[in-house]
Amino acid sequence: MIDTINTLVRKTPSWLLYLIGAAYPTWLLYAGFTGGLGVDPVKAMEHALGKVGLQVLIAILLVTPLRRFTKLNFLSWRRALGVIAFFYILLHFLVWMVLDVQILSQVKADLIKRPYIIVGMVSLLILLPLAITSNNLSIRKLGPRWRKLHKATYLAVALGGVHYIMQTKGFEYEPYIYLALVIGLIAMRKLPKKRAAPPANRQAA
Amino acid sequence: MAHRWTNDLTLDDVTPKSAYLNRRQVMAGMAGLGLAAFAPKAHAATDLTPTDFDVITQYNNFYEFGTGKEDPAKHAHRLTTKPWSIKIDGLVDRPGDYALEDILSKMTIEERIYRFRCVEAWSMVVPWNGFELKDLLDLAGVKSSAKYVAFETLYRPKEMIGQNSPFLDWPYVEGLRLDEANHPLTLMATGIYGKDMPKQNGAPIRLVVPWKYGFKSIKSIVRITLTDKEPPTSWNKSIPGEYGFYSNVNPEVDHPRWSQASERPIGGGFFAKRILTLMFNGYEKEVASLYEGMDLRKNY
Numbered sequence: 001m002i003d004t005i006n007t008l009v010r011k012t013p014s015w016l017l018y019l020i021g022a023a024y025p026t027w028l029l030y031a032g033f034t035g036g037l038g039v040d041p042v043k044a045m046e047h048a049l050g051k052v053g054l055q056v057l058i059a060i061l062l063v064t065p066l067r068r069f070t071k072l073n074f075l076s077w078r079r080a081l082g083v084i085a086f087f088y089i090l091l092h093f094l095v096w097m098v099l100d101v102q103i104l105s106q107v108k109a110d111l112i113k114r115p116y117i118i119v120g121m122v123s124l125l126i127l128l129p130l131a132i133t134s135n136n137l138s139i140r141k142l143g144p145r146w147r148k149l150h151k152a153t154y155l156a157v158a159l160g161g162v163h164y165i166m167q168t169k170g171f172e173y174e175p176y177i178y179l180a181l182v183i184g185l186i187a188m189r190k191l192p193k194k195r196a197a198p199p200a201n202r203q204a205a
Numbered sequence: 206m207a208h209r210w211t212n213d214l215t216l217d218d219v220t221p222k223s224a225y226l227n228r229r230q231v232m233a234g235m236a237g238l239g240l241a242a243f244a245p246k247a248h249a250a251t252d253l254t255p256t257d258f259d260v261i262t263q264y265n266n267f268y269e270f271g272t273g274k275e276d277p278a279k280h281a282h283r284l285t286t287k288p289w290s291i292k293i294d295g296l297v298d299r300p301g302d303y304a305l306e307d308i309l310s311k312m313t314i315e316e317r318i319y320r321f322r323c324v325e326a327w328s329m330v331v332p333w334n335g336f337e338l339k340d341l342l343d344l345a346g347v348k349s350s351a352k353y354v355a356f357e358t359l360y361r362p363k364e365m366i367g368q369n370s371p372f373l374d375w376p377y378v379e380g381l382r383l384d385e386a387n388h389p390l391t392l393m394a395t396g397i398y399g400k401d402m403p404k405q406n407g408a409p410i411r412l413v414v415p416w417k418y419g420f421k422s423i424k425s426i427v428r429i430t431l432t433d434k435e436p437p438t439s440w441n442k443s444i445p446g447e448y449g450f451y452s453n454v455n456p457e458v459d460h461p462r463w464s465q466a467s468e469r470p471i472g473g474g475f476f477a478k479r480i481l482t483l484m485f486n487g488y489e490k491e492v493a494s495l496y497e498g499m500d501l502r503k504n505y
Contacts, residue, residue, distance in 0.1 A: 032474075032475055033474070033475065038263065038264065038274065038275055039257075039259070039260040039263050039264045039471055039472055040264055040274065040327070040469075040471050041474060041475050042469070042475060042477070043274075045475075099475060099476070100469070101479070102478070102479045103467060103479060106464055106466065106467065109464060110463070110464065113459075114462055114463060115462075116462060166462075167462070169272075169325075169444075170268065170272070170372040170373050170443055170444075171370075171371055171372055171373075171443075172272060172372065
């Protein structure tokens with residue numbers, strides 16, 4: 001069963017992932033124009049893109065623990081998922097800037113003055129070089145530095161979770177569940193890799 | 206005493222539905238050309254075409270029915286509003302439970318088309334039906350020692366399912382200074398567009414204070430208490446650094462997390478233009494004198 005899934009995952013062409021990834025914002029746009037997003041399609045689209053972007057980022061954090069604890073291997077999807085998440089969060093930012101705030105002076109003021117917007121923006125800026133280097137050429141050119149660079153994902157996702165909590169009004173469970181997931185998934189990577197090897201029998205030497 | 210205040214917005218401002226549809230088509234067309242976005246200038250909130258009934262009733266902050274804007278429209282049908290009475294107590298000559306139909310039999314219902322500005326920086330124009338709060342207070346007889354009016358929303362978690370969540374400290378409470386409560390603009394609303402108040406909008410009776418952020422306009426009121434102390438208010442209790450007692454609409458005093466300089470009118474689709482927010486939500490002439498000499502930055 002696990003082998004079948006792993007084979008299917010490995011054989012999924014990345015264009016198919018990108019196609020599915022692009023379908024979601026396209027659907028949002030269509031729904032927004034036809035009343036499917038309610039009477040305030042701007043906020044609905046802005047929030048949906050931010051939330052689904054965060055969900056995809058969390059899915060990326062799941063890849064490593066899934067391999068380790070279940071042998072399910074989604075590694076070959078990870079890069080495409082990362083690019084898709086970046087794309088959603090970029091759109092989330094653009095909808096906020098162009099359709100929601102609209103007034104450039106106010107956009108600038110918000111980017112300087114509002115802590116939750118600054119946190120979100122920093123997260124997006126961290127993701128930018130990661131998205132740009134998500135190709136084979138960059139992997140070859142950067143060598144071991146590529147892996148190091150892409151560890152910044154952890155910080156970007158955590159900031160995304162914090163950004164979500166910071167914009168809530170009263171008390172809501174949902175954003176805290178997201179942040180707990182993010183922290184849990186990052187912390188899991190610190191679990192000891194193997195049971196410590198039994199101490200060598202010193203007397204025998 | 207009805208008709209103390211005359212609308213600057215009248216029934217003539219109510220646009221027929223067909224005109225709305227046309228406007229939407231025009232906007233959709235503009236969207237195709239990509240022209241509507243990023244307009245260099247925003248205009249002030251002077252276009253007072255009432256917002257569509259469907260929009261007013263499908264986009265609500267009524268956290269007693271959930272935190273989503275569509276939740277109240279989905280869940281408010283559970284609310285039973287008959288029988289309904291309002292307990293009026295505290296510093297009044299005739300305290301007691303006032304049945305809603307007895308109150309209504311003594312009131313003249315007027316139409317008031319008011320701007321409605323949410324603290325979240327969105328807005329609507331709502332044609333309310335109702336009577337002045339002062340007329341209700343006169344019914345109970347306010348004692349001269351009273352300085353404030355406290356309001357309370359129904360607490361009935363079986364019907365108001367949002368009250369099962371710790372989102373706010375239930376029941377929802379609000380308050381006004383007595384002179385604010387007596388102001389002719391301050392309305393006890395019982396309907397919109399000439400229809401009974403929809404449940405998601407605060408049936409059967411709610412407060413409307415058009416120069417304050419929407420959360421001051423407490424819904425589904427069951428109790429009104431006259432006091433000599435500033436009463437606690439729900440959002441102030443929840444996040445005191447962000448929501449004060451006065452909460453007057455003021456484009457110059459930002460909410461700590463967002464600007465209050467402009468607002469997004471709801472109902473215009475993807476390319477609805479932001480408009481500039483007016484001082485006291487456009488009712489400066491009527492209410493500015495209430496706050497003479499007060500630091501509105503401190504008393505936010």
